Amino acid sequence: MILDITPKEVKFYGRDLAITDSLNKKxxxxxxxTDMTGQVVKRKINSFDNENFINIKNGYYSFRTTDKMNWTIADETKKVENYTLQKATTKFGGRSWTAWFSKDIPFNEGPFKLRGLPGLIFELSDTGKNFMYTLxxxxxxxxxxxxxxxxxxxxGNKAIPINEKQKHKLIMEFYNDPFAFERNNFSKSNNDLKININGKEIHNVDELNTQTKSMQEVIRKYNNPVEIDKAMHYPIY
Known part of the structure; x- marks a missing residue:
């Protein structure tokens, strides 16, 4: 991931996005x-108001959130190379976080939306070690x-602004029928069609339904976003 700090804006995004863009230009x-981390955000400098970017159903969308957090700064410090890091904790997104920041670098920023300390965050992790960031x-x-x-x-796909309700609807539509495009092609061709999904050849709607259930299992298995309090509650059919 890249934490991109400019005089006016702060952005957090996957490194592969920047690499692909650089190769395209060069x-x-x-x-x-397609970044599937769910951690692509942009905000004005010194702000807790984030613009979030997300891929859903082959579309690209943005939605806005305000993500304030209250830090408790401890006296505990440690040395990393030539920097003195100080410990701080907070609760955000349904998780408890521990950060180590340096006052030597006067940016009150950090990974994803976690910011607001008097110095740049060098290390960050939640108590369950689901997410661990190191500069x-x-x-x-x-x-x-x-x-x-x-x-x-x-x-090429400009982000379409949506709200939380619209986002929820789009995600559930994808979950309920992740291969809707392929299903539509089957109905048009009266099943006289072969479709390749993840290296597997699909010949009819029954086989497509089996793939749908497998995909739904994968979606449920990896349903572990940074903000776990906003995680989708997927039904099991």
Whole structure:
């Protein structure tokens, strides 16, 4: 992941998004990449108001949230290379978090939406160790790198603003029928069609229904977002 801090904005996004965009610009390619982390956000500097970006049903969407958090700063410190890190804790998104930040780097930012400490967060993890972030590299760029092709839009698909209710509806529609496009093709061709899904050849609607149930199992299994208090509650059919 990349924490991108500019004088006016802060952005957090997957490194593969930036790599794909860079290769496209350098070699005139037209590649795309879908970030499924659910952690692509943008906000104004010194703000807790986030614009979130998400891929759902082959579409690209954005929705806004306000994510304030209250930190408890401890006296405990430790040394990492030449930096003195101080411990802080907070509750956010249904999880308890421990952060180690450095006052030596005066950015009150950190991974994803976790920010507001008097220094840059170097290490961050929740108590269950579901999510662990460690600062591995810091680099000052000579100019602001444009993210317009992969964050505000996803390689040609401009983000469509939606609200929480619309987001919930889109996610549930995908869960209920993740292969709706393929199903529609089957109905048009009266089943005289072969479709490849994840390397498996599908010949009829019954086989497609089996794949649908398998996909639903995968979706439920990996239903572990950073903000666990906003996790979807998927039905089992």
């Amino acid at each position: 070699f005139g390619m037209n590649s795309s990449y 591995v590299k810091s680099k000052e760029l000579p100019e602001i790198y444009s993210t317009s092709d992969f964050l505000e839009s996803n390689f």
